[in-house]
Amino acid sequence: MRKAAQEFEALMLAQMFDHMFKGLETNTLFGGGHAESIYRSFLMQTIGEAVAESGGIGIAELIHRDMARAYGAANSGEWG
Numbered sequence: 735m736r737k738a739a740q741e742f743e744a745l746m747l748a749q750m751f752d753h754m755f756k757g758l759e760t761n762t763l764f765g766g767g768h769a770e771s772i773y774r775s776f777l778m779q780t781i782g783e784a785v786a787e788s789g790g791i792g793i794a795e796l797i798h799r800d801m802a803r804a805y806g807a808a809n810s811g812e813w814g
Contacts, residue, residue, distance in 0.1 A: 735801045736794070740786050743794035748782030 755778065760770055786794060 735805070736798050739794040739797035739801065740790070742797060743790045744779075744783040744786035746782075746793060747785050747790065748779045751781050752778045 752775070755774065785791070
């Protein structure tokens with residue numbers, strides 16, 4: 735469950751970073767284009783994963799705690 739929560743946080747962070755960097759203009763030396771947009775997508779994904787693995791912003795911990803609580807409730811018969 736912890737790994738799934740961390741992967742979810744990495745995905746959310748990657749999306750957040752992608753929106754943050756959309757406003758940056760590309761360097762005319764490299765020209766931008768389709769290849770740059772693909773590379774930038776991979777870069778944002780990698781940055782999101784790195785931030786999540788180094789502790790993130792707390793989303794993974796909250797999700798993990800809620801999943802553990804829900805799983806415990808389901809196993810104890812509280813969910814009917």
